[in-house]
Amino acid sequence: MRTLRGRAPVVAATLVAAVFGYAVHAAAQGSARAAEDFKPSVGQEGKDVIWVPTPQALVEQMLRMAETRPTDYVIDLGSGDGRTVITAAKKFGARALGIEYNADMVELSKRAARDEGVAARTQFIRGDIFKTSFSEATVLTLYLLPSLNLKLRPTILEMKPGTRIVSHAFDMAEWKPDQTANVEGRTAYLWIVPAKVEGTWRWESASGPRAYEATFRQEFQTFEGTAKADNRPLKVTDGRLQGETLSFTLGEGDSLREFTGRVRGTRIEGTMKAPGSGTPATWVATRVK
Ligand SMILES: C[S@@+](CC[C@H](N)C(=O)[O-])C[C@H]1O[C@@H](n2cnc3c(N)ncnc32)[C@H](O)[C@@H]1O
Numbered sequence: 001m002r003t004l005r006g007r008a009p010v011v012a013a014t015l016v017a018a019v020f021g022y023a024v025h026a027a028a029q030g031s032a033r034a035a036e037d038f039k040p041s042v043g044q045e046g047k048d049v050i051w052v053p054t055p056q057a058l059v060e061q062m063l064r065m066a067e068t069r070p071t072d073y074v075i076d077l078g079s080g081d082g083r084t085v086i087t088a089a090k091k092f093g094a095r096a097l098g099i100e101y102n103a104d105m106v107e108l109s110k111r112a113a114r115d116e117g118v119a120a121r122t123q124f125i126r127g128d129i130f131k132t133s134f135s136e137a138t139v140l141t142l143y144l145l146p147s148l149n150l151k152l153r154p155t156i157l158e159m160k161p162g163t164r165i166v167s168h169a170f171d172m173a174e175w176k177p178d179q180t181a182n183v184e185g186r187t188a189y190l191w192i193v194p195a196k197v198e199g200t201w202r203w204e205s206a207s208g209p210r211a212y213e214a215t216f217r218q219e220f221q222t223f224e225g226t227a228k229a230d231n232r233p234l235k236v237t238d239g240r241l242q243g244e245t246l247s248f249t250l251g252e253g254d255s256l257r258e259f260t261g262r263v264r265g266t267r268i269e270g271t272m273k274a275p276g277s278g279t280p281a282t283w284v285a286t287r288v289k
Pocket of ligand 1: 078101128144
């Protein structure tokens with residue numbers, strides 16, 4: 001059985017369930033049977049991780065951190081009793097989907113969504129999160145395990161830039177969060193899927209050095225690199241991405257310039273200026289490699 005390591009109450013609940021025989025047998029999961037009188041128990045077996053619900057206050061905090069809006073499509077991976085999906089629809093007006101392996105939990109969630117009056121904006125499907133597409137989500141919520149977050153990470157990084165990912169308790173290792181929050185001693189992490197800027201970009205300027213070429217090395221939402229301005233070598237520093245929005249500095253001392261922009265596939269459009277100067281110039285770069 002996979003447990004949520006480091007969570008004493010969960011371990012205790014799991015042991016109690018095992019000793020007294022309350023545990024839901026794996027064999028019952030995945031069956032089409034979904035009894036009306038099914039009662040979930042905290043710590044019950046799950047395919048890759050047991051069921052432990054996120055406290056309601058933290059569910060709301062996670063959705064707030066993601067700045068969830070009515071235009072969003074929220075997907076909860078391993079949706080348990082459906083609380084995150086239902087809250088996203090009820091309190092944030094979003095459309096939301098829960099993907100859950102346990103068929104009983106799926107039916108329980110559908111009943112709860114109907115009771116809460118959000119059946120039209122919510123959907124629950126019985127599926128394996130590693131076999132079901134979630135690429136359409138604009139907000140993705142997780143309460144899984146560190147190893148499962150890492151297994152999902154490559155797929156998450158291929159999602160549309162700007163997609164917000166929120167995870168209860170578990171991080172993404174080297175991919176540092178853009179924001180963290182604590183609610184009643186529990187931690188929530190937020191990441192914003194960064195655009196891809198690794199490679200070589202060229203642009204021209206009407207004033208100062210005319211021809212720029214910069215090569216960026218990207219690590220998740222940060223990047224650095226080297227550049228040439230009219231063949232003079234410069235360093236790229238402080239490169240940061242928030243979805244499609246990027247910023248970096250080029251050069252040093254009097255020749256230092258601050259760049260901001262928006263990444264659109266193979267183009268970056270933005271403005272650049274010297275620190276403290278009030279007159280930004282526009283720049284439009286294209287990817288050459
Ligand atoms: C820790 S609970 C979190 C429930 C809910 N997201 C919340 O925060 O309240 C994890 C859930 O993932 C489900 N689960 C485990 N492995 C799964 C898999 N491979 N595919 C879909 N659901 C899975 C479990 O049945 C359980 O309901």
